[in-house]
Amino acid sequence: MxxxxxxxxxxxxxxxxxxxxxxxxxxxxxxxxxxxxxxxxxxxxxxxxxxxxxxxxxxxxxxxxxxxxxxxxxxxxxxxxxxxxxxxxxxxxxxxxxxxxxxxxxxxxxxxxxxxxxxxxxxxxxxxxxxxxxxxxxxxxxxxxxxxxxxxxxxxxxxxxxxxxxxxxxxxxxxxxxxxxxxxxxxxxxxxxxxxxxxxxxxxxxxxxxxxxxxxxxxxxxxxxxxxxxxxxxxxxxxxxxxxxxxxxxxxxxxxxxxxxxxxxxxxxxxxxxxxxxxxxxxxxxxxxxxxxxxxxxxxxxxxxxxxxxxxxxxxxxxxxxxxxxxxxxxxxxxxxxxxxxHPELASKPRPVILNTWEAVYFQHDYDTLKALADKAVESGVERFVVDDGWFGSRRDDTSGLGDWQISSAVWPEGPKSLKALADYVHGKGMEFGLWFEPEMINPDSDTYRAHPEWTLKPTLDRLPMQGRSQQVLDLTNPEAYAYIYGCMDRLVGELGIDYIKWDHNKLVTEAVSPRTGRPAVHAQTLAVYRIFHDLREAHPGLEIESCSSGGGRVDLGILEFASRIWVSDCVDPVERADIQRYTSLLVPPCMMGEHVGASPAHSTQRATSQEMRMATAFFGHMGIEWNLLKEPAEALAELGEWTAEFKKHRAWFAVDACVHADTPDPAVRLDGMVKPDGSAAFYRFTQLTTGQTYPAAPVRLPGLDPDAVYRVQPLHLDLDLAALGLGNGQSTLGWWTADGVLMTGRALATYGLRPPSLHPAQAVLFTAVRQ
Known part of the structure; x- marks a missing residue:
């Protein structure tokens, strides 16, 4: 009671x-x-x-x-x-x-x-x-x-x-x-x-x-x-x-x-x-x-x-x-x-599959390219199209324009190729439209800074803090600066019909003194950020905001009072993501974690990985795409579409499932799962990060199941290239790795487990356990 x-x-x-x-x-x-x-x-x-x-x-x-x-x-x-x-x-x-x-x-x-x-x-x-x-x-x-x-x-x-x-x-x-x-x-x-x-x-x-x-x-x-x-x-x-x-x-x-x-x-x-x-x-x-x-x-x-x-x-x-x-x-x-x-919206609204344009085009924005990318996104099952950094002011790289939250006329001329036209086109394709902002920061090379240098946090009137990414921190404790930022965002959300904001925060806040008071202002600045999040969502019901901070630099229950999702890391390499996502899930449920399928080799590490590995790693979370689909062959896009379709079948349950991880003694492998609240079914992912201590792979336990129930465990077949994963490899196959799977009790699966397939390094497979 x-x-x-x-x-x-x-x-x-x-x-x-x-x-x-x-x-x-x-x-x-x-x-x-x-x-x-x-x-x-x-x-x-x-x-x-x-x-x-x-x-x-x-x-x-x-x-x-x-x-x-x-x-x-x-x-x-x-x-x-x-x-x-x-x-x-x-x-x-x-x-x-x-x-x-x-x-x-x-x-x-x-x-x-x-x-x-x-x-x-x-x-x-x-x-x-x-x-x-x-x-x-x-x-x-x-x-x-x-x-x-x-x-x-x-x-x-x-x-x-x-x-x-x-x-x-x-x-x-x-x-x-x-x-x-x-x-x-x-x-x-x-x-x-x-x-x-x-x-x-x-x-x-x-x-x-x-x-x-x-x-x-x-x-x-x-x-x-x-x-x-x-x-x-x-x-x-x-x-x-x-x-x-x-x-x-x-x-x-x-x-x-x-x-x-x-x-x-x-x-x-x-x-x-x-x-x-x-x-x-x-x-x-x-x-x-x-x-x-x-x-x-x-x-x-x-x-x-x-x-x-x-x-x-x-x-x-x-x-x-x-x-x-x-x-x-x-x-x-x-x-x-x-x-x-x-966040009841996590359970009431299935998490839309996202395409974010950053690693697809970076700062190279133009209407025709992004329109074509939107077409490819729809074909791949995308439901939310997010335009990242580069759409405003003089922002052609990361050295200028930040703080000038007006649509760039050089990139988006008024008329049929405006940013509004792109937003309308995206909405017309049945997708939500998202836009990137970094409201707390400013480039000294910007019209806003030149007009209001007093709007910047700095230790003295004449000395700025050390820069990061050519940025300084805007003093949102200043009512004029706050009103300017909120007004720009509020107006654009209304004019463009923005459904989703990717809110970034790329500079470390150091020597944070407000020129208005002469006192440190990190506390008041943090409260001002919460206020903008709150006020935007109140003014625009249904608006969702992502907390990004050079990736995973701002993940806490303070910001998650207002943000519907966090960007886990700027690294979408699935090998690195295996533990980044696992330990982020100690606090954040996977349905609030942005987990994207990226390119190979990964932009951040130059590691090449299979498409299956990249998609399996993104499967349990808030699935998205960080990939230039315009440069990919038809076969890759078809496979991507199959995976997004499979994800959509289960994502509503992923929003309420219990996230579990197994204690695997071999540091080369990971076993992660999502278990239905009543224990009636579960998805598990087995990942082989590197060559393991045992060969073939040792049995792994499946946590979270009803110990007294009988489960059928079977692979999730998505037309995998088994030989490429290492499952064929000229060797004998696992007895249970068939469409019929194997019957075991939840207690046996949690105590003894079952033997996963022996995979090449940097590979992952999915399988299910369904109560009989």
Whole structure:
């Protein structure tokens, strides 16, 4: 059941205790059942005394205060640290500062007293994917899945505490979301009058308790064209942190910081993960001290003077999300559930197959070429045609024109070959029309910059930050600059009938000082970006926006509150994409991940791969094409059309399916899958990245199925050239690799697996498992 309850009692020393217990309704998604409990000793800030599966007798958690509170130890303070939801030195916390405020430049040391505890069950819309069904046969195949909208009660705890003498108040909120995520944030208020001096916010870092068994950390690292590369290390005594200071999470960002038992994987292992839902500067951290419970969490990173409460009523932190589970697949499912609930259009509207023009024509725009490309796109099954960078101002390369959001008359003369004519032609072919923007950036070589150099973030009036891609950052905290950008975009969306915006962000945000205030402005800039996303979607119902940032440089739950999709990476080489997509899916469901079929050799790596490999890699996500179809032979286009048609048969289910990955001991292979919510069917992809440790390939397990059901596992035949993949190769074939496949139980498939075909490197095959 969904509930939130309050219990009272006393500790062994007589201290009164209030306990708040929150539990999420397991009936909506049984495997997502989660509960947490907060204990308030006296009027202290609360401690998490439980975070995990629901408890049969939650009132017994009152005893957790005595059971978990550490005893005093020699050589330390009179009380050993037992971290609250926001530990300070007043409760003997001597780790990294997690709450830092200053008044007139002098640091304060608050001791918070709880003044109010409020609880509520907040009814919110959600999608019950466990009840997803096929619509009547008369419905087109690509839209047959119906997912009922439901109302789910969300337990909410709100705690008010303050240090009246220092004039600082916090309001801390925790929510237990549908699917099992727990999220928390805090609002800080200055309760003094102006004469007391301004209160500056330095740091508010929120966290969750970390059990002693969680001694291994998983994060991701990377760079442009190689985002989300996994790395593991022990969590020892001390502090580990991943800091993002580029005004965006950036390529090296770890979408999740996960700590768990040694060797935890996708399919198993107690693990705890956190994510900061913020698109500006941030930190993820895990910290363990010799004296006390570990913490895992994070928050926004602020520059000095960036948030001063004399200039505003309060400061509210980003949401910090926490997920726990038995393996990464379960943790990822919690984030996927949340994003599906935020974006019901993912389930109600099948994801249109996209063609993006970037790697097809780059900056070489002309009406006749793009019209011909649109014709080829329709023949290949494309439903959304996106014109990328190069349509505006003097933008013939990446050195000029950015910021001049007016259609280039040199490329698009008025009349029958205008950009409006192309948009109308695309719409006339039954496709949606999309357009590329980079609203936050500006080239110094642009009319807009020459007219308004004061619209640029810069450390001094006379010095610009170091450039990147010949760009600077537009100061969207300036109302005039904001109005100009929003006005240009709003007008073009209306005039051209734009259905989709590819929103890019290509420069690292450094030395980001607003000339209007003379203060750092990353925080306010991030809020301004959210506002444009929100206002455009409100003004143009049905408009979808993609978050791109040199590929995967801005992927977080802050931007995904508004964006319907992310561009995973500028690298569409399927070998590189295998892990980029796999580890991005820890946070983002595949239906929100742009996964495109590109050219061979790949433009970014010059690696040649088969068309089958490229299409199989793009099959589970939001499928698209990044390829000049005008230069491809008829056979390649026919094969592409077959794959897009096959994708359309299943994409509505992919939007609600559970994304699973297998733990394969051989680093040369990957096994990824999409499983229907009721476990009745699944798609799996086996990928051979390089030559493997075993020859022939070792059996791979198929996670996510009903252990007691019988499944028929069979290859998905798309007229594959088996010899080219390595399946023929003059050797004997697999006994089950036939149209009839093989019958096995879900338990056998998850325990023993089955042997995949031995493939050449850089090849992939798809197969299905259907409950009998």
């Amino acid at each position: 969904t509930r939130i309850e309050r219990f009272t009692g006393a500790a062994a020393d007589g201290t009164p205790i209030t306990l708040i217990y929150a539990e999420q309704d397991a009936a909506v998604r049984p495997d997502a059942a989660v509960a947490f409990a907060l204990a308030f000793p006296g009027d202290d800030l609360p401690r998490f005394v439980h975070w995990g599966k629901p408890v049969a007798a939650p009132e017994t958690l009152l005893s957790q205060v005595d059971a978990l509170k550490p005893q005093r130890v020699s050589g330390a303070l009179d009380e050993t640290a037992w971290p609250s939801i926001l530990p300070t030195q007043s409760e003997s916390w001597i780790g990294q500062k997690r709450f830092e405020v200053r008044r007139d430049g002098v640091e304060l040391f608050p001791c918070f007293t709880v003044t109010d505890i409020a609880t509520a069950l907040d009814a919110r819309p959600a999608l019950d994917v466990t009840q997803a069904v096929d619509a009547p046969e008369s419905t087109p195949a690509e839209a047959r899945v119906t997912t009922p909208a439901v109302t789910v009660d969300t337990p909410v705890v709100t705690v008010t505490a303050e240090d009246a003498e220092l004039g600082v108040r916090i309001v801390w909120t925790a929510e237990l979301l549908h699917g099992g995520l727990v999220r928390q944030r805090a609002t800080v208020t200055d309760t003094t009058d102006a004469a007391a001096g301004a209160l500056e916010i330095g740091r508010v870092e929120l966290g969750f308790p970390l059990p002693a068994v969680a001694t291994e950390i998983l994060t991701t690292t990377g760079h442009h064209l190689r985002e989300r590369s996994p790395q593991r290390q022990p969590l020892t005594v001390g502090r580990f942190e991943k800091v993002s200071m580029a005004g965006r999470p950036d390529f090296d960002a770890s979408l999740l910081l996960t700590a768990g038992v040694p060797g935890f994987g996708f399919e198993h292992g107690e693990a705890y993960a956190v994510h900061v839902g913020w698109s500006g500067n941030s930190v993820l951290s895990a910290e363990r001290q010799p004296y006390t419970t570990g913490l895992i969490g994070g928050g926004e990173v602020l520059f000095g003077g960036e948030v001063i409460l004399s200039s505003g009523p309060a400061y509210t932190t980003p949401w910090v999300y926490g997920a726990t589970g038995d393996g990464l697949n379960q943790i990822a499912a919690r984030f996927h559930t949340y994003l599906r609930d935020r």
